[in-house]
Amino acid sequence: MPLDQDTETDDATLLARYARGDAAATRTLTLRLTPRVFGHAFRVLGDRAEAEDVAQDAMLRLWKIAPKWEADRAQVSTWLFRVTANLCTDRLRKRRGGPALDDIAEPADPAPGAEGQLQTRARMDALTAALQTLPDRQRQAVVLRHIEGLANPEIADILDVGVEAVESLTARGKRALKAALAPQKQALGYSDDS
Amino acid sequence: MTADRHDTTDAALDQWLQDAGTPQLPDALMARVLADGLAMQPAPGGAVAGRARGWFTGLKGGWQGVGGLLAATCAGFWIGLSPPDYLPQAALTLLVAEQVDETAEPVEVLAYGWVEDEGTDIDG
Numbered sequence: 642m643p644l645d646q647d648t649e650t651d652d653a654t655l656l657a658r659y660a661r662g663d664a665a666a667t668r669t670l671t672l673r674l675t676p677r678v679f680g681h682a683f684r685v686l687g688d689r690a691e692a693e694d695v696a697q698d699a700m701l702r703l704w705k706i707a708p709k710w711e712a713d714r715a716q717v718s719t720w721l722f723r724v725t726a727n728l729c730t731d732r733l734r735k736r737r738g739g740p741a742l743d744d745i746a747e748p749a750d751p752a753p754g755a756e757g758q759l760q761t762r763a764r765m766d767a768l769t770a771a772l773q774t775l776p777d778r779q780r781q782a783v784v785l786r787h788i789e790g791l792a793n794p795e796i797a798d799i800l801d802v803g804v805e806a807v808e809s810l811t812a813r814g815k816r817a818l819k820a821a822l823a824p825q826k827q828a829l830g831y832s833d834d835s
Numbered sequence: 836m837t838a839d840r841h842d843t844t845d846a847a848l849d850q851w852l853q854d855a856g857t858p859q860l861p862d863a864l865m866a867r868v869l870a871d872g873l874a875m876q877p878a879p880g881g882a883v884a885g886r887a888r889g890w891f892t893g894l895k896g897g898w899q900g901v902g903g904l905l906a907a908t909c910a911g912f913w914i915g916l917s918p919p920d921y922l923p924q925a926a927l928t929l930l931v932a933e934q935v936d937e938t939a940e941p942v943e944v945l946a947y948g949w950v951e952d953e954g955t956d957i958d959g
Contacts, residue, residue: 659872662879667872675868680857693864700868704875761854768855787852819848826847 652717653710660707674718675700677789678725684784685729687773695732699725715798722791723799726781733777771821779814786811 652674658666678699683692702724703717714720772780778800785796786807793807800807 660877662877664873664876667876668869671865671869671872675865676857676860679860679864683858684855689858689861693861696864697867697871701871701875704872708877764851764854765858768851787849788855815845815848819845822848822851 653712656703656707656710656717657712659704660710670703671700674703674721677718678721681722681725681784681789682729684769684772684788685726685777685780686732687769691732695725695728698728716795719795719798722785722789722795723801726785726799729781730777767822767825771818774821775814775817779810779817782807782810783814783818787815 650669652670655666655670655673659670675696679692679696682695682699683689686692686695699721703721710717772784775783781800782796785791785799786793791799793804793811796807796811797804800810802810
């Protein structure tokens with residue numbers, strides 16, 4: 642099995658291989674971690690170009706720290722999400738008022754002739770726009786918990802808060818998200834029975 | 836009723852979030868990240884070799900200093916094994932003193948015997 646498709650070797654082992662000059666480990670880490678970092682940044686920032694910059698910057702920091710990485714420090718993904726969350730926070734602080742809704746969810750290449758794909762896109766755009774209405778910390782917590790599927794203790798490490806604070810952030814964030822999405826629910830094909 | 840309505844709405848939201856998935860990843864981003872990684876990657880064995888070189892050059896005097904230290908260590912070891920005839924008597928005494936100590940009776944045993952004798956005297 643090519644290392645590019647390796648799903649069993651853990652991130653820390655791959656990072657150690659990277660530090661020893663193994664180019665295949667570089668490819669595997671890139672393929673495995675970049676989509677997650679970009680996905681988080683895009684959900685939090687709502688802007689593809691900024692999310693790309695953040696993802697590249699976060700991965701750059703991972704490459705840099707690799708030779709000094711201590712295996713018992715933390716999970717690589719936890720560390721990387723923390724870096725990403727901080728980079729997103731920095732960008733959000735620099736913004737004054739946030740992005741215009743027209744700038745959110747820049748269309749990607751649509752699948753040709755697929756109506757279902759269009760609706761999926763519309764749902765994703767609506768979700769991305771709704772996420773932008775949440776306060777920064779709530780948005781980060783909701784994305785990490787409900788989209789990335791991380792456990793609360795890991796999110797607590799990433800956001801540098803207690804587990805109870807994470808529970809509170811995700812609960813409040815979800816309530817706010819529900820309210821923001823409610824008007825579009827029927828139009829996007831969701832019902833209370835779904 | 837209120838609880839039921841919230842539950843079903845939560846289910847809809849959960850479904851919405853699950854459908855979110857990962858946004859389409861720009862190919863150019865992957866290429867840039869990979870290029871960064873390869874550019875910053877240490878050469879195979881490079882990091883270890885770099886550390887070893889740094890340790891030696893960090894020693895005072897560099898390789899010449901290490902050579903001098905090695906020569907002095909060897910000379911000391913040889914004198915210890917085979918002291919030359921011209922070495923002063925006092926120095927020879929110092930060199931062989933350790934051997935004498937090794938053959939002598941340990942101090943602890945002597946001390947124990949003295950205490951035992953003293954106890955015998957008291958009892959007697």
